[in-house]
Structure formats: C-alpha cells, structure tokens
Amino acid sequence: MRIAVHGASGFTGSLVVTELVRRGFTPVLVGRDETRLRAVAARAAIPDPQIRVARLDDIDALAAALADTDAVINTAGPFTRWGEPVVRAA
Ligand SMILES: NC(=O)c1ccc[n+]([C@@H]2O[C@H](COP(=O)([O-])OP(=O)(O)OC[C@H]3O[C@@H](n4cnc5c(N)ncnc54)[C@H](OP(=O)(O)O)[C@@H]3O)[C@@H](O)[C@H]2O)c1
Structure with missing residues (x-):
C-alpha cells in the first residue's frame, strides 16, 4: 500500500x-x-525516499503527486484553509 x-x-x-x-x-x-522533505526522510532513515514537490495552489501538480497513491494523510494545516485542495487533488 502506497501512502x-x-x-x-x-x-x-x-x-x-x-x-x-x-x-x-x-x-x-x-x-x-x-x-525540508529530504531532511525528514533522512531522519526517518528511509533509504530510497519518494519525495514529491507540489504547491497547494497548483492542483495539477498536487494531483500528479498523489495519482498513484492508495491513501493520503494530510498534516498541513490549518485544515480549514489548506485541507480542501488536498482533498480535491486526491
Ligand atoms: N502540533 C500539534 O500539537 C497540533 C495539535 C492540534 C492541531 N494541530 C494542527 O495540525 C496542523 C499541523 O501542525 P504542525 O504542528 O505539524 O505544524 P507545522 O510543524 O508548522 O507543519 C505545518 C506543515 O504544513 C505545511 N504548510 C503550511 N502551510 C502551507 C502552505 N501554504 N502550502 C504548503 N504546505 C504548507 C508546512 O510546510 P513547510 O515545511 O514547507 O513550511 C508543514 O509541512 C496545524 O494546522 C495545527 O494547527 C497541531
């Protein structure tokens, strides 16, 4: 499962x-x-990290970043402000 x-x-x-x-x-x-994403991957000791850069106001990039994933966990808040683009892209 790709999360x-x-x-x-x-x-x-x-x-x-x-x-x-x-x-x-x-x-x-x-x-x-x-x-910053690479730093987190390094701290978590992920050997071959999958890093995807997408801004919240670029819905196409966001959708592409999530396209082959099975589930999305969004932790970028405040969620009332930044939640909807992620839900829409997913
Ligand atoms: N920490 C807690 O104990 C706690 C408790 C209850 C609720 N919350 C809520 O949970 C959410 C996350 O909390 P946190 O403590 O993990 O916050 P944080 O350390 O400040 O992390 C915020 C994350 O959201 C991203 N982000 C913020 N604005 C963005 C934007 N305009 N476009 C793209 N990415 C954006 C940041 O990306 P960059 O790294 O690129 O800046 C970062 O990855 C917040 O809404 C907070 O209110 C947190």
Missing part, C-alpha cells in the same frame, strides 16, 4: 512518516519544500 503524507515536513507530518516507516511502509513525502 502519501502531505505536509510531511512539519512536526505532525514527520511523526506520521516515522510511524509509517516503523510499521513497514515506505511513505511518499509530499510538500512544497524539497529540502
């Missing part, structure tokens, strides 16, 4: 990434800042 974590670079997102790795998943890290 995307949008907002993986944040506090909550990095905890989710770490827990998914602990459970044997290789999460797809999605967000706007590649450097």
Whole structure:
C-alpha cells in the first residue's frame, strides 16, 4: 500500500512518516519544500525516499503527486484553509 503524507515536513507530518516507516511502509513525502522533505526522510532513515514537490495552489501538480497513491494523510494545516485542495487533488 502506497501512502502519501502531505505536509510531511512539519512536526505532525514527520511523526506520521516515522510511524509509517516503523510499521513497514515506505511513505511518499509530499510538500512544497524539497529540502525540508529530504531532511525528514533522512531522519526517518528511509533509504530510497519518494519525495514529491507540489504547491497547494497548483492542483495539477498536487494531483500528479498523489495519482498513484492508495491513501493520503494530510498534516498541513490549518485544515480549514489548506485541507480542501488536498482533498480535491486526491
Ligand atoms: N502540533 C500539534 O500539537 C497540533 C495539535 C492540534 C492541531 N494541530 C494542527 O495540525 C496542523 C499541523 O501542525 P504542525 O504542528 O505539524 O505544524 P507545522 O510543524 O508548522 O507543519 C505545518 C506543515 O504544513 C505545511 N504548510 C503550511 N502551510 C502551507 C502552505 N501554504 N502550502 C504548503 N504546505 C504548507 C508546512 O510546510 P513547510 O515545511 O514547507 O513550511 C508543514 O509541512 C496545524 O494546522 C495545527 O494547527 C497541531
């Protein structure tokens, strides 16, 4: 199962990434800042991380980043403001 974590670079997102790795998943890290996403992947010791950069106002890029995933966990908030684009893209 391929699980995307949008907002993986944040506090909550990095905890989710770490827990998914602990459970044997290789999460797809999605967000706007590649450097920060790579840092989270390194901290979680993901050997071949899947990093996808997409901004929230670029719905096509966001949809492409999520296209082959089975589930999406969105941790980029506030959710009333940033939640809808992720839901729509998914
Ligand atoms: N931490 C808690 O204990 C807690 C408790 C209850 C609720 N919450 C809620 O949960 C959400 C996440 O909390 P957090 O503590 O994990 O926050 P955080 O560490 O500040 O992380 C926020 C994440 O959202 C991303 N983000 C924010 N604005 C964005 C935008 N315009 N476009 C794309 N990405 C954006 C950030 O990306 P960058 O890294 O690129 O900036 C980062 O990945 C917040 O809404 C917060 O209110 C948190």
